[in-house]
Amino acid sequence: MNNLKMNIRQIALITVFLVAATAVMSQNAADTVFATVSMDAPHTHYYQVEMDFNSNGEQNFEVKMPVWTPGYYWILNFAKNVTSLSATDEKGNPLQFLKTDLNTWKIEPGDAKRVKISYDVYAYERSVADPWLDDGRAFIQPTVVFMFSQELIQMPVVLTVNPYKEWSTVTTGLDCLNEKEHIYRAEDFDVLYDSPILAGNMEILSFEVDGVTYTISMENPVEFDHETYISDFKKIVKSATSLMGDTPHSYYAFLIMDQGFGGLEHRNSMAVFSNSNYDVTNRAGYKSWLAFIAQEFFHLYNVKRIRPIELGLFDYCGENLTNMLWVAEGLTVYYEYMVLNRAGLMSQQEVLDAYSKTIATFENANGRKYLTARQASYDTWLNFFNWNNHTDNTTISYYDIGNALGMLLDLKIRHETDGEKSLEDVMRNIYNDFHKNKTAVILMMNFAKFVKILPGVRWRRFFIMLK
Ligand SMILES: [Zn+2]
Incomplete structure (x- = not known):
């Protein structure tokens, strides 16, 4: 055998x-698709984008703007930010085009070998799934800024970032081809779209774990102890990678912005907002900040590699429905506290307090009369990211219920095996069998x-x- x-x-x-x-x-x-993003006047909140595609002799060449960002399960119609689109051939001759639906432009290349487009993108939304540009920072979530052609979506992309002239730092998980010129390469659009970019005058810290370099790029950090900060991040990385027994990346970037909403996991980076929450003297605040970082980091395994089948080959033009977000998010919450506990950053009592808080939130949610964990996962596209009174009355958070279910599964496995096995074995096995x-x-x-x-x-x- x-x-x-x-x-x-x-x-x-x-x-x-x-x-x-x-x-x-x-x-x-x-x-190869070439893309350039410039930001000469950040106070206007407009990016200038140029893209250059092989026409492949197509009579009709379509470019599309994604309607959502993976990880943020809500249709945001990024085409709403696009303006001043123009198209030319490789010699600069204008090409005719027509908008054929809300996020599609159909271009007529004629004999052109290349189709070049340029457009501006308005960037003034403070969420991790939206674009941002002002005097302080450029946050480029690529799904929001770069169009794609369905035929060329698996082709490599060479991206040039032209930061504002007063800025000195550009950070991203993308492979760097030329550091000085800020030229990067993505092996396809899935990689490009999963690699946000943060530019500005950020504070850069870095450390290594098992030969892998980790960069922390931070906007407006308040006074804090760098050594503790780096050491705590290092502990989180070591704890998570040893729990899963593998490091799936050769480089990792923490993009930490100041004021804004949310955090998003990516293939070898995370983009999060700190809202000035670096205060190491405030123990509770700092712990919840580290828990936030641990969650986004553990997503490297759960959701980026162990994932519902629907969350892999993304459709960037519509909802990608799954009833498994309670596993993708809820079990990640369960493990964020495990990771912190093993890292020595949270005591057993603090972890149990965190779990009981989540369970209480679920038990007190009126929505549990209406939705199961699976239904809540599926319906997230309706209003989870657009929470209102109705949501409050009729919805549950798959983060809370998933965390509780993760704990019950873990306890059941530990009980049935006399403590020999745990949910970790399941996670590692799924990771090894289905990803590695x-x-x-x-x-x-x-x-x-x-x-x-x-x-x-x-x-x-x-x-x-x-x-
Ligand atoms: Zn998450």
């Missing part, structure tokens, strides 16, 4: 290399599909599975 497994895995690995090599050869260098070592089974399935439907192979789905 073991030998057979080995053989299947070996065949699968050879298959990966062959298929990947074919894909690399078939990927034309001309398919998934090659064997899934690739064999896809290889069969590849042979059968060549050349109409669904490259995008195939490569997403390899990530």
Whole structure:
């Protein structure tokens, strides 16, 4: 049985290399998408964006603006911020275009080899899923600023960021091609859209864990003890990575803005608002700040790698419905406190207090008469991010119920196995089987599909599975 497994895995690995090599050869260098974002006058709150696509001889070339940002499950219609769009060919000759729905522009390339577009983006919303630009900072959530062409969505993107002339720092999780010129590369639009950028005159701190560099980029930090701060972040990273037994990234960036709303997890970065909450002398405030950081960091595993199937190959033009947010968010809340406890940053009593607070919030929510954890997950797109009195009366938070369910699952496993196993084993197994070592089974399935439907192979789905 073991030998057979080995053989299947070996065949699968050879298959990966062959298929990947074919894909690399078939990927034309001309398919690289070039994007530039400039911010010459930040006080106007407008970004200037230029994008340059291979027309591929298409008679109708469509560009689209995403309508939402993964992780923030609400349609925000980012096309509302776009203005002054123009399109030209590679020689600068104007191209005709027409808007065909709220977020789509259909361009007529004619004989053009390249389609170049330029437009401005209004950026003056203080949420982590929205764009921001003022004299203090540029927060570029790429789903909000860069358009895509569905045909080229799996193509690499070379991005040049031109920060305001008075600014000295640009921080992002993207691979850097040229640090001085702020040129970055994303292997496709999923990576681009999952890599926010923070520019300004930020305070930069950095540290290393297991040979991986972590950068903290902070806006307007109040007086604080740098050593404690770095050491606490380091403890969170060590605690989370050792709990899961793996580090899925080779670089990580903490983008910490001052005034604003929310926090979002990304593939090798997080974007969060501190609202000046760096006060290490206020123990309770600082603990909840660290819990916030621990949650976004643990999302590296739960939601970014262990994820509901609906939250992977994203549709950027509509709702991506799932009834599993109670796992994606709720279990992450459960583990944020575990991570802090193991890091020595929260006592057992503090952790139990945090759990009982969440359970009380759930038990006191009128909405539990109306919604299950699954229904609350599914309906999040309706009004969870647009909370009002009606939501208050009829909805529950899948964060709270998910945390409680996570705890019950954990206790049940510990009880049934006399403390031998826990929910952590489940998390690690899911992570290893479905993210890390998934090659064997899934690739064999896809290889069969590849042979059968060549050349109409669904490259995008195939490569997403390899990530
Ligand atoms: Zn979360």
